[in-house]
Amino acid sequence: MTKEKYDEYLYKYNIKTEQLLKDLNVSGNDIVFISGSVIEGFSNMGSDLDVYIIYNENFKFPENSNISNSYFGYEYTILTYQIPININLIKFKFLTEFLDEYKSKLQKENIDFSDIRKVELYHRLLCSYVIKNSELFDAIILKKMDSKNFKLACTLNRLAYSENRHDDAVGALESKDFLTAYINARSCLEKAVESIIFINGQTNPKEKWIIKRLYSVFSSTESWVPDFISLYVGQLNSLEEEELKDQTKAMVRLAFKIRNKTISMLKTTKEMEKSR
Numbered sequence: 279m280t281k282e283k284y285d286e287y288l289y290k291y292n293i294k295t296e297q298l299l300k301d302l303n304v305s306g307n308d309i310v311f312i313s314g315s316v317i318e319g320f321s322n323m324g325s326d327l328d329v330y331i332i333y334n335e336n337f338k339f340p341e342n343s344n345i346s347n348s349y350f351g352y353e354y355t356i357l358t359y360q361i362p363i364n365i366n367l368i369k370f371k372f373l374t375e376f377l378d379e380y381k382s383k384l385q386k387e388n389i390d391f392s393d394i395r396k397v398e399l400y401h402r403l404l405c406s407y408v409i410k411n412s413e414l415f416d417a418i419i420l421k422k423m424d425s426k427n428f429k430l431a432c433t434l435n436r437l438a439y440s441e442n443r444h445d446d447a448v449g450a451l452e453s454k455d456f457l458t459a460y461i462n463a464r465s466c467l468e469k470a471v472e473s474i475i476f477i478n479g480q481t482n483p484k485e486k487w488i489i490k491r492l493y494s495v496f497s498s499t500e501s502w503v504p505d506f507i508s509l510y511v512g513q514l515n516s517l518e519e520e521e522l523k524d525q526t527k528a529m530v531r532l533a534f535k536i537r538n539k540t541i542s543m544l545k546t547t548k549e550m551e552k553s554r
Contacts, residue, residue, distance in 0.1 A: 284317050284407040291316070291360040293327065295409045301356065302365070303340050308333045309370075309419070310410035313402035316361075318482060320490045326355075326362040328402070332419070334370045349395050350376075377403075377422040384427040389435050394483055400428060401481045425481075430547070432483070433476040437540060440469035440533055447530055456522035463529035464510065470533035471506055473540040477547070502539075505532055 288295065295312075304310055314328035315321040331337070339345050343354040348366060350373075356363040380400060383389060391397060404425055408415045443466035450459035468485070471492060478495045489507070496503055509529050515521060 311406040311408040313406045330366045387431045389431040397483045436473035459526045460522045463526040467529040467533040470536040
């Protein structure tokens with residue numbers, strides 16, 4: 279995405295990067311980037327803007343800011359703009375160690391989605407709008423990242439999750455536990471769709487954006503998309519056994535179809551890599 283497009287998303291909330299940098303207490307070597315739903319075009323008026331400061335030395339917090347510990351360092355919020363601005367502070371040493379550790383996992387195409395915060399941070403680094411020290415970001419941080427294997431690892435993880443939920447849904451159907459079967463089938467379908475979104479390069483891991491992520495990759499006229507929307511968003515008319523059973527079977531079938539599409543794209547991707 280271009281700088282102009284990023285700025286367009288920020289201007290919706292009357293945010294200019296020049297003023298934002300003035301409001302941040304950063305030193306010359308600090309790296310500052312913006313990431314999250316606002317600059318991905320997914321946001322709404324309930325969203326906040328996520329700003330990351332990667333620092334080497336002790337950071338001087340602004341006075342009267344409510345500093346709290348976060349998973350990766352510290353955070354505080356600025357409330358003087360149209361939307362809240364969440365400032366995330368991460369030590370440079372911590373971030374580089376995290377990227378080195380993650381790189382070895384990606385080489386094995388192994389990602390643990392149970393720690394979604396690490397998956398999200400990696401995605402946000404890949405999809406960041408760097409507004410201070412972009413050359414340093416590219417030379418040190420981006421150089422350590424592996425977008426290709428990240429995409430593949432996320433895809434494989436969602437495929438495996440969908441297949442597990444498929445088995446759970448079928449088992450519940452056979453046991454005539456129709457509500458449990460329906461719940462597992464919906465999860466099976468959701469993860470199948472996430473797999474095909476990931477293999478197409480849309481690596482935002484947040485489930486709440488699944489529809490917007492889907493439409494960022496596929497047209498609403500794509501053959502299977504309307505069926506997914508109908509099953510995923512549609513309302514059950516009742517909890518009668520027959521309706522639960524019919525909906526479960528429809529979701530499981532569609533999930534199977536989508537997983538096959540993802541697997542086909544995975545094979546094509548890996549064959550292309552081998553031929554290079």
